[in-house]
Amino acid sequence: MYEITGIQVSSRPPKLDVITNYYFQGRNGEESVWVSKPNAVNFVRKHPNTVYTSGAGGSKTYVEVVEAAPPYLRTKPNGTTGDNLLSLPTY
Numbered sequence: 001m002y003e004i005t006g007i008q009v010s011s012r013p014p015k016l017d018v019i020t021n022y023y024f025q026g027r028n029g030e031e032s033v034w035v036s037k038p039n040a041v042n043f044v045r046k047h048p049n050t051v052y053t054s055g056a057g058g059s060k061t062y063v064e065v066v067e068a069a070p071p072y073l074r075t076k077p078n079g080t081t082g083d084n085l086l087s088l089p090t091y
Helices: 037-046
Strands: 002-009 019-026 033-036 051-054 060-066 072-075
Touching: 019 037, 019 072, 033 037, 037 051, 037 060, 037 072, 051 072
Parallel strands: 002 051
Antiparallel strands: 002 019, 019 033, 051 060, 060 072
């Protein structure tokens, strides 16, 4: 299981379409690594409900693939923005 704890962007201000990499923090012994957007999309497609972000209260929100051109990741809607990908630290 991975928690996305940071993002890298190609320009500012950060928007979903300019995220280039995600930091996958291993939570069950997996190696923590930066993952490119295409590889992250492929991983989430193959392993649904294994990648998430955390909100301020520690609640998990899983990440899903949006089938757009090109595809991208977003958190599943849950009524809060505190756990959205764009709320994560930007590097």
